[in-house]
Structures are given as C-alpha cells and as structure tokens.
Amino acid sequence: MTEPDRPKLRSRARVIRWAVIVAAAGAVVMAFVFGDRFGVDPGQVESPLIGQPAPDVSMRLLDGSAEIGFQDLRGSVVVVNFFASWCIPCRYEHDDLQAVQTEYGDDGVVVLGVVYQDSSANINRMLDELGRGYQVVTDPESRTAIEFGVFGIPETFFLDREGRIAAKVFGEANWDALTSIIEPLLSGEDAESITTGTVQPSPGE
Amino acid sequence: MSLPTIDGTRSSLIKRVMAAVLTSALFAVIVIGLASSPPTEEDRVADLGRRLRCPVCQNEAIADSPSETARRMMAIVGEKVDQGESDETIEAFFVARYGEWILLDPPLDRRFLLLWSLPVIGLVVGIVAIARRRRRATSEGDPMIAADTEEIREHAERDLAELSVQLEEHEITAEIAADLTAKYTAERERAKAQHRPSRDDDEKRSRSRVLTGWALAVLAMGVVTVMVVQAVEVRGENANALIESGQRPLSEVTNEELDAVVAENPDITPMRLALADRYFKAAEYESALEHYLEVLKQDPNQGAAWARLGWTVYQLGETDLAFEYVRRSLEVEPGRPESELYLGTIYLYGYRDAEAALPLLQGIAAREDVPPDIRASVEQAIAVARSEMDE
Numbered sequence: 247m248t249e250p251d252r253p254k255l256r257s258r259a260r261v262i263r264w265a266v267i268v269a270a271a272g273a274v275v276m277a278f279v280f281g282d283r284f285g286v287d288p289g290q291v292e293s294p295l296i297g298q299p300a301p302d303v304s305m306r307l308l309d310g311s312a313e314i315g316f317q318d319l320r321g322s323v324v325v326v327n328f329f330a331s332w333c334i335p336c337r338y339e340h341d342d343l344q345a346v347q348t349e350y351g352d353d354g355v356v357v358l359g360v361v362y363q364d365s366s367a368n369i370n371r372m373l374d375e376l377g378r379g380y381q382v383v384t385d386p387e388s389r390t391a392i393e394f395g396v397f398g399i400p401e402t403f404f405l406d407r408e409g410r411i412a413a414k415v416f417g418e419a420n421w422d423a424l425t426s427i428i429e430p431l432l433s434g435e436d437a438e439s440i441t442t443g444t445v446q447p448s449p450g451e
Numbered sequence: 452m453s454l455p456t457i458d459g460t461r462s463s464l465i466k467r468v469m470a471a472v473l474t475s476a477l478f479a480v481i482v483i484g485l486a487s488s489p490p491t492e493e494d495r496v497a498d499l500g501r502r503l504r505c506p507v508c509q510n511e512a513i514a515d516s517p518s519e520t521a522r523r524m525m526a527i528v529g530e531k532v533d534q535g536e537s538d539e540t541i542e543a544f545f546v547a548r549y550g551e552w553i554l555l556d557p558p559l560d561r562r563f564l565l566l567w568s569l570p571v572i573g574l575v576v577g578i579v580a581i582a583r584r585r586r587r588a589t590s591e592g593d594p595m596i597a598a599d600t601e602e603i604r605e606h607a608e609r610d611l612a613e614l615s616v617q618l619e620e621h622e623i624t625a626e627i628a629a630d631l632t633a634k635y636t637a638e639r640e641r642a643k644a645q646h647r648p649s650r651d652d653d654e655k656r657s658r659s660r661v662l663t664g665w666a667l668a669v670l671a672m673g674v675v676t677v678m679v680v681q682a683v684e685v686r687g688e689n690a691n692a693l694i695e696s697g698q699r700p701l702s703e704v705t706n707e708e709l710d711a712v713v714a715e716n717p718d719i720t721p722m723r724l725a726l727a728d729r730y731f732k733a734a735e736y737e738s739a740l741e742h743y744l745e746v747l748k749q750d751p752n753q754g755a756a757w758a759r760l761g762w763t764v765y766q767l768g769e770t771d772l773a774f775e776y777v778r779r780s781l782e783v784e785p786g787r788p789e790s791e792l793y794l795g796t797i798y799l800y801g802y803r804d805a806e807a808a809l810p811l812l813q814g815i816a817a818r819e820d821v822p823p824d825i826r827a828s829v830e831q832a833i834a835v836a837r838s839e840m841d842e
Contacts, residue, residue, distance in 0.1 A: 268668065275676055294550045363519050388523040395548035397506045447507030447518075 293395055295403075295411045296439065300324075301393035305383035308366060308373075314383065316409060323350075323431045324405035325357045325424065328391055330364035331372040333399045333446050335418035342421045344379025346428065353432055354407070360385050362399045398445030406431050417443035492532050499528045499538060503545055504555045512555055566678045569671075600645040607639035706730065713742070720749045724756060736763045754784025762793045770801040788821045792829055799832055805839040812836060 300316035307314065316324065327343055329336035347357040357380035361369050366384060373382065385391055394403055394411075402415040404427050413427045419442065427437040490498070500514025505521040513521040513528075524545070531541045545553045611632065618628045709726045716722065727742035743760040746753055761776030774797050780790040791811060798808035815821055815829045 268672070272672065272675070275672075276679060294547055298547070387526070388520055389527075391520070392524060392527060393548060395506070395550070397549075447520075 293403075293411070293414050293439070295395060296413065298411055300405050300409050300411055301390070303390050303393055305360065305385060305390055308361070308369060308382040308384055314381075316405060319356055319358070319405070320409045321407055322354045322356045322405075323407060323428055325355065325428070326360060326394070326403040326405065327357065327419065328360050328362040328394070328396050328399045328401050330362045330399055331368040332364060333362075335443070335446070336400045337372070337376065339400055339402075339419040340376045342419060342424060344377055345421060346424050347380040350425075350428055350432070355428055355432070357381070358383060360390050362391055362396065363388060398447035401445055404428070404431060404437060407434070413437040414439045416441040417445055495532050495538065496525070496529050499532070499541055500525050502542065502555055503528070504553050506549055506553065510555075566675070569675065600642045604639050604642035607635045607642060610635045611639070706733070717745075718749065720746055720753075723749075724753065727756070728759065731759050731763060734766070736766045739763050740767070752783050754780045754787050754790065756780075757783060758787065758790040758793055761790075761797075765793070765797055765801060770797060773797055773801065788815050788818065788825050788829075791815050792825050792832070795829070796832055799836055799839070803839075805836040809833065809836040809840065 302315065302317070304313045304315045306312075325343070325346060327339075329340075343357050343359070346355060359380060359382040361382065361384045369382065369384075383390075394401070400415075400418055402419045402424070403411055404413045404415075406412040412431055415423050415427065416439070423440045423442055426440070430437045497514060501512045503513045503524065505511045505513045505516040505518060505524070507518050507520045508516045511521075513524045516522075527544075528541060531544065536544075542554060614623075614628055614631050614635065617623050618625065623631075706726070706729050709722070709729065713719070713723050713726050723742050724746045727739050727746060730736070730739035730742065740760065740763050743756050743763060746756045747760065750756075757776050757780030761773045761780060764776060765773030774794070777790055777793045777797065781787060781794065784790065792815060795808045795812040795815070798804045798811065812829050812833045816826065816833060821829070
C-alpha cells in the first residue's frame, strides 16, 4: 500500500504550491489595480452636481449689508469660489479671480467668494492685504459648502446663465483655468471641469 | 431502581413546561418589542451619522469626526430627521452633492454581484471537490470491495468450469446443469459489472479533470481581474482630464522652455535667477554668465547671484574678477557659506595661497548652518590646503 501513496502526496504538495502561486499572482494583480488608483482624490471625480440647478441658499455679504442668493444672480455666469485665509493656494488664486471680475464683469460674469470655515476678522485682514476685487459672502454653518459638496478648498464652481452648476475647478484656480470655463459659458456652450491640484480640507492639513 | 411516583412525574413535567412557556413568552415579548418599536430620532441621527463619510477626513464617519464639516453635516442630518424625512431621502441628499462616495457602505451594484458572490461560489466548489475526493478515496481505499468482486468472479468461473466437467462425466443432469450455468453466469456478470475500471482509465480521467480545473481557474482569474479593474475604475471614470494649466512641475520644464519664458518676461528676476542657476549647475557657464549679469543689473542685492557669477567667471579663467565678485557677494550677504567656500577655493587654487584659504575654510567647517554638499566640498578643500602647506 505504500507504493501508490507516494505519488498522491506529491500531487497534493503540487496543488498547494500552485494554489500559493495563484494566490500570490492574484494579490499582485489586486495590488497593482488598487495601487494605481490610490491617491486619487475623491473630489477629482466629477461632481454629481454638474448640470443641477444651483442650491437655494441665502448668504450674507461679508460686510453684513445684505443677503444674496444664487437666484438673484440668474442671467450672469457666476464664479463661486470657496476660500479661507488659512488656505495658501487661495491666496495665490486671489489675483486671478480679481482679474476675472475686472475683465469679464461687463460681459456678465460675477465672482462670488464664499468664506469656508473662517472668521470674518481673518477674511477682512486677508482682503485688506490682497484686495477686494469681488463680492464675498459668509457661510457660518457651512450650508453653502455642503450644498456644493465641497471636499476642501480651493474649489471653484461655475454657474451658467440659467443658474445651473456647469463646471468646477478642483484645486488652485488660475487665469487660464478660469477663462477656459468662463468663455464657453458666456457663449452658452458646455464647459469642461478641471483639476489643477489638491485641496486643503481644514486649516491644519 | 425505584420508579418515580405518578404525582412526582407530573409535577416536574408541569414545572418544566411552565418554565419553557414563560421563557419563550419573554423571548417573544423582547423580539416583538425590538422589532416593532420605532427607533427614536436620536437613534436615527446617530445611525445616519455612522453611515455617512466625512468629506474632509480619512475614511471616518461624520458621527465620529470632530471636524467642523462633519459637525455641520450632523446638524443637517438632525434637522432633516426632525422634519420627518426618511433615511433614504437624507442619504440621497448627501449622495446628490458628494456622490456615492459619501456612503461608507455603498449600495450593491448589480454589475459586481458576481464579484461579491465569488467567495460563496469558491466555498461551494471547494466543498464539492473535497466531498468527491473523499468519496473516491473511500471507494478506492477500500480494497475489500475490489477483492470481493474479483473473488466472486473467479469463483463463478471456477464453478462454471467444474459444472462442465461434472456434466461431461454425467454426474449431474443437463437440466440442473443448465440451471446452475445460468446462476453462475449471472454471478460472474454481476461481479464483472461491479468491478472498477482499471487504473489507466482512472488516470486519464483525472488528468482531463485537472485540465478542466485549470482552465476554469484561469478563466475565473481573468473574470476577477476584469471586474476588479472595472469596480475600481467606476469612481474615476468621470474624473476630469487634468489639463496643463501652468501647473506642470518646474522640474519638468526644460532649460530651453524656461529660456523662452524668460525672454518673454525679461523683468521677472527670480525666474531669470532660476534659469541662470540651472545653467550654472549644468556647467554651461557662458549662458549662466549672461543671465547672472542681467539678474544683478535688475537687483544688485542678490548674494547668491554674485557668488555664482564669481564662480562662473573663475571657471572661465578670470580669477581676479571672480575674487571681486565673490567679495561683493559677501558684502551683500556676509557669512554666506557658499560664497565663503568659493572665496576659499579661489585662494587655494586660483592664487595658490593655502595659508589664506585654510582658516577661511576651517571657519566654514566649524559652523553648523552649512548645507551638506558645501560641507563636503569644504572638507575636501581643507585636506588639499593642509597637504599643500606640508609641502
């Protein structure tokens, strides 16, 4: 009985060895597939809001003088920029946002800065330094930010003349990115969203 | 053994039945109570909070995150629960804004049903395989069966042979012989039928089975790979194309490209300085010279530019001029380690003055704020200076 037993044992060892090889190969494939996608920021995915009407929210101007909603801005192409004084890329994009308001204001573009989790005092200090070239509203309960599904800042949304959310810039905006979206929207065409980099979720990060 | 009294048996039986009835009644009350009592509003808020992902955190539920966004989202959940919105509506509110990513436990996508059911399929296949193997092992491993059938067959053959001898010798009647022949033949045929096929057939069959198994395994691997790739890419399939909007890392920009940009924007000093430094590092001293001179014309307070301009002209063979430029650098930025290194090196090699070079170089080496590459060059120069002084 010992004779026929030996090949059987050997074949079992072979099966185990093959199983290990297959499992290892599977693990490598999975590692590659997931590793490739690792570090893809969830915010880089096109916002599900693209094509949806702008949220019905009322926001107070930074100086407290009035409340505005996106309905009031119907007919304009609105650049909604979420920012804070603790966000470094926000400082860099500030000049270009001001330039957009200056250059495209007459064409019907409104730049609207929405304060993201920051105090009015900090924002006033920042704007004293960098300029007040466009309107800024506060968002004390982050309601507007949540309505726009903001992951971190800077994130900039664009509303077309019909008041729909048409595109988004994820990360630091700049003149080229802003105008590449504004131009088609002004002429009633579709615009492509853009990712320029990462966003900062909170002051510490 | 004494028989229990009738009364005793009955009372213990009644007790047991009562206990069972009471226990199951209590159990039923608890189950029904749990199942039918509606969850309180706090329960619902907490539960929803555990199901929603905090958008500014690393894989954390909004109920568990101290971040401001998470707290605001919890507040919105609370409001919506207060207003009597259903769990589904509230989840849908956040999904509409953040995508399905916001759900910590995303709903089952029908496309990936196969992927999810793979472990179960694997388990079933495994159990079947083990069961079959075991059954085969027992039938194979039981030599009695094989031996028995073989024995019966041989026995029947022997009986048949004996029968014909007996018939020939007229020991039995033809009638009985016919009966017995039929009986033994039947036995022999039955034994033959029960006898297992030979090992050869067995091996052939198991080999084809192994091949089929492998083919299935390879196919399954392929399917899994494709599905995994799809599953993972679903999130990214709508991802925006990255456009190059001036965000390309500077390290990828070639010198020629940067040169063109500098030519278009001649007054941006830091950019020209960066370009000059690139040429400097690449030992393209003539190109570096031109840009350093322009940089210093625009901003004479650039200590680094003076120092590297000095080293550049030294490399081009102008020792005195080099010395002068490096001195200027140290005027603008006293104690700059790189400038001191150039000065020391110019003393050492340009003027062959190791005595002047050594204390300067040792001074740099003694400092703690010296970058490692400069320190390495300084130490090398010190060694050279020492050996020159020994000669």
